[in-house]
Amino acid sequence: MISLKTKTKQSKNAMVFVLITVMINSIGFGILIPVLPDLLKTLTDLPNNQAALYGMWLTFVFALFQFICMPIIGGLSDRYGRRPIMLLSLFGLGIDYFIMGLAPTVAFLFIGRIIAGAMGATFSTANAYIADISPPETRAQNFGLVGASFGVGFMLGPVIGGLIGESFGPRAPFIAAGVLSLMNVAYGYIFLPETLPADKRRDFSWKRSNPFGSLKSLGQIKGVKGLIFILFLLAMAHTVYPTTYAFSTIEGLGWNKADVGFSLGVFGIASMVVQGGLIRIIIPKVGLFWAGVIGIISAIIAYTMMGSADSGWVIYAAGPFAALAGLYGPALTNMMSSRVSASEQGELQGAIGAAQGLALMIGPFAMSGMFWYFGDTENKLPYGLVGFPDNLIHMAQHAFAHGPAPYVPGAPFLTAAALSLLGFGLFVLVTTKADRQARYYDVDEAK
Template sequence: MVYWKKNLLIVWICQFLAMVGMSAIVPFLPLFIRELGVTNLKDTAWWSGLVFAGPFFISLFLAPVWGSLGDRYGRKIMTLRAIFGLAVAQIIIGFSQNITQLFIGRLLQGALSGFLPAAMALIASNTPEEKTGYALGLLQSSTAAGTVLGPLIGGVISDLFGFRFVFFSVGGLLIAISFVLLILVKEKNKATGEKKYSLRENFNLVVQNKILLISSIMITFAALGISFVRPIFVLYVETLHLSAKNLPTVTGALYSIVGIFSTISSAWWGKRVEKIGLRKSLIIASLLTASMYAAHAFVQNPYLLIPVRTALGFGYGALLPLLFTSISNNVSNERKGGIIGVGSSFQILGNMIGPLMGGFAVGVIGLRQAFLITAFFFVVTSFLSYKFLKK
């Protein structure tokens, strides 16, 4: 097997397992916050947003730093550092005794992790340019596929064994993944080190290059949109009058529906973007995502959420791999890690402010209205694609 395909296969499997673990935590985190003593709905929504955003406070600044270091010393070592740091953080979070300790643990996670952009830079720099769209689309499908099983598994395990057991299990899984990457992944296209680009130089390149800048801004809006309602989704599901006993499992299943069709979508769009065109693909995917988020505001029956979440997954699954492909294809190989790191900071910015805005919005306008705001962010993404990207 060609080495870049072997790397892609191994990293796909490892990223899939990592996302199974990390997304296993998502459905019950607001319920874990309640277990730590925060019981008021408004306070739970606010703390859920803050805890979800916690890792991004730190990684916003560190992602481009790790990317630049990857360009200098190798993307594989940065990938290993990130996955092992993520494991340590989950174990520490599992020992949290109050909401403050949980928040500090999430901040530590942001400082130590950065696995997804590191893995993306590793694959992008070791894949032929004409295959980058396919490779990053397929890699993104591993993230989506992990969200298929992760929330469902996390919901079931937390129902059976408690919330803390999930954190410890995820930590152990991530440690095992780090050893697989260490042994099996080969990095051939390391930077020569003849020219070392600083964080400032990489950021300036993104700002001065219209395609890189617009793509990065759209990454922010895409991340902001989905993270806006992520921490309060379980509270939204509660409004559908389900049994409290089954709430984590049902929420996990609804997350998994998005994951299934994001997996299909990422691979499908990755193969067809050369025929359809990046601009048209992004417009279609953004509008589909916007309409499905808007539909959440009006659905009263959990069964009606199934087709809505299906279409949502197919639309959203296309966005990030297409946008990062746009970045990767417009930068030289020796700078891919640093520039993808800057692009990841734009994504982290959206992930950071989204939960905070969402938690605040619920307290002001209500749960269902928050989904209409989310839809607006994806309408903006569609407009930016139409206005500024090449046909």
């Protein structure tokens, strides 16, 4: 029998590893954002707005395989434990970065994204780890620590990527990301404990371990299906950052790679403050429902400001709101996590991951399509990049008229704001009076 002291030490080791893993992986992800436009333009010899379409398809392929494989990975972690699945996914991500960094053609970028999507269990398995080791009253805050670690990585990654990309070319950051991922595999192999006891594991079922089967199974638990759909909408809106943020700011504001990286670094600092500190104050004070409300409304404000920006300071002014948007993820995830048993945490996180994968399949088409259509310099009209609500007015007028499209490089962000507004309305509709009064959930109470 495992002593309380040993169990506490194992939980602490698991928490430390999860946080380091998320940070390193977000560094690896963030490193790529400032240099991907240049790498795509180098490999395709296409202008900015057309190269963005390749970025869209790369994101789509990643999301497709994540959508298919995430519930499988979640089910396997419920059957065989979290540790082997986490290490396998980290190794796959490392291989992906090397393939993309050494890619001689665009086809190799797609191969790398397929591997990353199939192995993309890191964040869902990380959340399953958190659910395993966290009591109900601190679960949302610990989910917030995962977000804070992501914020630290997202702060460092784009800055590192922008600097390395400017100094050594657009391929070098991919190699750096691969080295970081494989170093983390070695660290995890030595120090990562298993947190899912054998008596809490469940048999693997292909019927449940697919996107539709897991959603059907979890949908029988009150409130889960609606909250997953809301996260799907919000995740689709969030695809504006990896898909078109760099393209939009480079096109509309004349930024370079270093500008993009530095701005994302500032956002990472703000996100770290919110998810690493403020979330531990806000959620116990206002509860999960109101934390979700604050987060979604903040996202709407941030997207609207970025979509209507006519100078760089507006992007930075939107940063605090973009950071506060990080509240909705831990709040909604805890609402769902506390409704399922310990043996279903991997399945739940797999279903959430599948929903996010589906959002990554659809979102890039919407965001890249909006940028391709409204961000073409050749169609730039005299009014240029103007403030809100003029952007929306010009876009609406064009929907009912003919002629060149108005030049609105921030159009993808306005689309994200509309999706988030829809998510907010549904969040208000699907939650109950008990949800609005709860500070946290106990599994038995939620059921």
